[in-house]
Amino acid sequence: MPELPEVENVRRGLAACLPGKKIAEIEILVPKLVRPDCDSFREALAGNSFREVRRRGKNLVFRMERGYILCHLKMSGRFLCRTPGQPAPPAGSYHLALGFSGGGALYYHDLRRFGWLSFTAENPEPSLPLGPEPLDRAFTPAAWHGIISGRRTKLKQLLLDQERIAGLGNIYAAEALFRAGLDPDRPAGSLDPAEEEKLYRAMRAVLREAIGAGGTSIVDYLKPDGKPGTFQERLSVYRRAGGACRRCRGTVSVKKHGSRSTYYCPGCQK
DNA sequence: AGGCGTACCTGAGGGC
DNA sequence: TGCCCTCAGGTACGCC
Numbered sequence: 305m306p307e308l309p310e311v312e313n314v315r316r317g318l319a320a321c322l323p324g325k326k327i328a329e330i331e332i333l334v335p336k337l338v339r340p341d342c343d344s345f346r347e348a349l350a351g352n353s354f355r356e357v358r359r360r361g362k363n364l365v366f367r368m369e370r371g372y373i374l375c376h377l378k379m380s381g382r383f384l385c386r387t388p389g390q391p392a393p394p395a396g397s398y399h400l401a402l403g404f405s406g407g408g409a410l411y412y413h414d415l416r417r418f419g420w421l422s423f424t425a426e427n428p429e430p431s432l433p434l435g436p437e438p439l440d441r442a443f444t445p446a447a448w449h450g451i452i453s454g455r456r457t458k459l460k461q462l463l464l465d466q467e468r469i470a471g472l473g474n475i476y477a478a479e480a481l482f483r484a485g486l487d488p489d490r491p492a493g494s495l496d497p498a499e500e501e502k503l504y505r506a507m508r509a510v511l512r513e514a515i516g517a518g519g520t521s522i523v524d525y526l527k528p529d530g531k532p533g534t535f536q537e538r539l540s541v542y543r544r545a546g547g548a549c550r551r552c553r554g555t556v557s558v559k560k561h562g563s564r565s566t567y568y569c570p571g572c573q574k
Numbered sequence: 575a576g577g578c579g580t581a582c583c584t585g586a587g588g589g590c
Numbered sequence: 591t592g593c594c595c596t597c598a599g600g601t602a603c604g605c606c
Contacts (some may be wrong), residue, residue, distance in 0.1 A: 306599060336582095362600075378600050380584080416583045418600065457576065466601080473599055523586085523598060542599095562578065565597085 306377045308362060308438070308471030309514035310525050314383055315359040317528030321385040322354040322366070322410065323519065327405030337399055337414060339422035349373075349402065350425040361434045361470030365427070373421055374428040381419030384411040385528040414473060435471040438507050448504045452492040459495075459503070460488035460561045471509065475520055475542045478567045480507040482541045487573045488559075488566045513538070539569040 306314065327349050332338055338410035340346040348371055356367040366373040375381070384393060388407030398411040400421070406537055412421065422428075435451065436443040451468050461541055463477035472480065481488050482505035486499060495503065519525055519533030522543065540550055545558035545567055 310599075376600080378582095379598070380600095414583090414597090415585070416600095418582060455575090461577080464600090475599060520599075525599070563580095563597095564600095 305383070306362060306525055307473035307476050307520070308475070308511055309465055309517075310519035311359055311362050311364060311377065312515050313470075313519045313527050314377070314535060315357050315364060316387060318366075318383060318410075319357040320365070321387060321408070321528070322357055324353065325410075325448055325548065326405040327351065327402050327407065328405040329401070329409075331401040331403070332399075334399040334414070334417060337412070337417065337420055339420055343420070345423050353557075358429070360429050360432055361466055362473070363432060363434075365429055367427070370427045371423060372427055373423055378414070378418035378420075380414070380415040380417075380524045382413045382524060383528045384413070384530060386524075387412065397565055423430050430446040433467050435468045436470065438469055438471055438511055443463065445504050445524045449500055450496075452495065452500060452503075455492040457492050457562065459486055459487060459492050460566050463507070464564075464569075467495045469507075471511065472569075474541070474564055474566075476507070476510055477513065477541055478542050479510045481571060482567075482573060483510060485572055485574060488561065488568050523554070540567060543567065 330346050330349055332342055335342045336524060354366060355369060355371040358365040358367065362376065364375040371509040386409050387390060392409065393411055398413045400412040401409050403409040436447060452462060455462060460477055463472045463480065480503065484503040486503060514520060514535040517533055517535035517538065518527060520535040520539065521532030522536055541556050544556045547556050549556055549572060552569065552571040554569055556567060557570050558565050558567050
């Protein structure tokens, strides 16, 4: 489900309700969601408090009074934040719950159960195997050039490689390539300087716009307040195969990279 | 280096 | 109605 814009919206939603909250109750209904194991997760979090919610790529990092929780939502992980007085979600609608002193709770639900939460004593951020944050100041056109120059990987696959650039997934990789007018099969190293810069700008623009729109809600994704994002209304190619290209009125097409669908416009993307 | 298959899970939707 | 297949926003691992 979630790529950088969705995870960033989750982060913002949680940052608005978690800091200062002390964990009084821990309910783990699906043990495999927590690491290193149920018992140590409970022990580490009982009586612990939330301090800050950060994001690195598609990972969430909760800085606690003692230690950190690293979380990846994978395809279908979802948080729901409830303030004191708001009704609890129905049983069966969550797989993990952290109840707070004084009321309110954080709920996690993960339909496909690929996601996880991991308690670590030290800050896990520096050792995450991730490339630069595409919206960081430090991520300059020169840094981007260093990442793609000389590479034979297809653009689509490079954009999905979190170790090269963090945060893009199947939706925004396709959307960025469409905006840049680039064929997903082009070897990354084949871009001329103007094309490199187009892609650099396209990635950053689409991510920024999607963050502003609250992310893309198609199947699973909801913000921690339970509301959907709206960027699905503004997608140019993703899941639009057979539809008319908004730029050239040609037909949006789809093909596979590995086992994943890549949507693109053959007329616009060269 | 790069690309592919498989695995981890559940549910929705299409074809018959 | 049911069955079987494919597909879904991610990533790790093993193999060629």
